[in-house]
Amino acid sequence: MSGHATRDHAILSASGSSRWLTCTPSAQLEEQYENTTSVFAEEGTTAHELAEDFLRKELGLIAKGTFTRRLNKMKKENEHYSQSMLDYVENYATIVLEHISELKQYSSDVLTLLEERLDFSRWVPQGFGTGDVVLVADQTLEVIDLKYGKGVPVSAEGNTQMRLYALGALNQFEMLYDIENVRMTIVQPRLDSVSTDEIAASDLLDWADEVVQPKAHEAIEGEGNFVAGEHCRFCKARSQCRARAEKNLELAQHDFQEPPLLSYEEIGEILPKADELQKWAKDVQNYALDQAEKHGAKFPGYKLVEGRSNRKYTDEAAVIKRLKDEGYSEEDIYDMKVNGITKMEKAIGKKPFKEYLSEYVIKPAGKPTLVKESDKRPEINSTDSAVEDFS
Numbered sequence: 001m002s003g004h005a006t007r008d009h010a011i012l013s014a015s016g017s018s019r020w021l022t023c024t025p026s027a028q029l030e031e032q033y034e035n036t037t038s039v040f041a042e043e044g045t046t047a048h049e050l051a052e053d054f055l056r057k058e059l060g061l062i063a064k065g066t067f068t069r070r071l072n073k074m075k076k077e078n079e080h081y082s083q084s085m086l087d088y089v090e091n092y093a094t095i096v097l098e099h100i101s102e103l104k105q106y107s108s109d110v111l112t113l114l115e116e117r118l119d120f121s122r123w124v125p126q127g128f129g130t131g132d133v134v135l136v137a138d139q140t141l142e143v144i145d146l147k148y149g150k151g152v153p154v155s156a157e158g159n160t161q162m163r164l165y166a167l168g169a170l171n172q173f174e175m176l177y178d179i180e181n182v183r184m185t186i187v188q189p190r191l192d193s194v195s196t197d198e199i200a201a202s203d204l205l206d207w208a209d210e211v212v213q214p215k216a217h218e219a220i221e222g223e224g225n226f227v228a229g230e231h232c233r234f235c236k237a238r239s240q241c242r243a244r245a246e247k248n249l250e251l252a253q254h255d256f257q258e259p260p261l262l263s264y265e266e267i268g269e270i271l272p273k274a275d276e277l278q279k280w281a282k283d284v285q286n287y288a289l290d291q292a293e294k295h296g297a298k299f300p301g302y303k304l305v306e307g308r309s310n311r312k313y314t315d316e317a318a319v320i321k322r323l324k325d326e327g328y329s330e331e332d333i334y335d336m337k338v339n340g341i342t343k344m345e346k347a348i349g350k351k352p353f354k355e356y357l358s359e360y361v362i363k364p365a366g367k368p369t370l371v372k373e374s375d376k377r378p379e380i381n382s383t384d385s386a387v388e389d390f391s
């Protein structure tokens, strides 16, 4: 399978563009941190490899036998592979094929490229990325990105990473095709989410010239102001960054007036700050622990101790044997439980799970959660549910 894990590193990456377009000196500041990988990133790499091969098979670019051989190799050698991953990848591929068919309705020829290197260095020094799928048709260009993660929902709307990929593709094909419209789609199969944004090619080029190019110039030079915000979330400097600390400490200050109890209005002003404060505080705590544990760092007023732990068996088989020998029943010894839904789906695959078990699965109403008004979930009427609870 291809080199998804070895994609090169650019200082001004497309994936980090929401940061360096807003906080221009962040890209150079991040350079002093090591590149780390996580189990989620490795899992994403496997999913991308599988998706690429699956699509190549569906598009007739590789033989079915070749796909099966590669799949079997992955099953044997890659710990991140699972049946549910194949199911999710299949869902993603179905969406890609639908988008290709849709474009074919208006265009006699649709150029389909997988894992295409997209060069946007015309606007961003060393700027390049890899487009999972690039479709070029008469008048329309589309870039599709698979996001395998399920932790953070990612929308294509105004997404700067997608726009930079699209710019790379536009730069490559604008001479050969008459492209007027650019579409950018993000598929997040594990969240059952597909989002698409559209922009006129001329507007995209204006954005590149007027916003991206000057910001990229500042960013590569490490110039401009540090600006903290939601984009700090994946910044490598997020735990130590002074600008972020100052912004959060500022957030924590609030001019409270008399009377002694806060009004709903005042609490409403604190709530949006609380999310950001919590994230920042957690980042600082994790960083301090990591430094103390791995590098012996000392923080005034704090020390490293052993956390609380629970007792555990050294040899489960020996425990079972001894208790059986002593005449205890299996009920006393075992606590047998059916697999949870996610584990079961992973074990038997999404399709069989749906076929055999969907009638036994319900989704109970979730615990009420206070979220921002922009959240897509419908509002529940708390007074109604309180009356219901009461009756």
Ligand code: SF4
Binding pocket: 019, 023, 025, 026, 029, 226, 227, 228, 229, 231, 232, 235, 236, 237, 238, 239, 241, 242, 243, 244
């Ligand atoms: S943490 Fe935020 S403010 Fe600080 S460098 Fe990173 S992006 Fe900029």
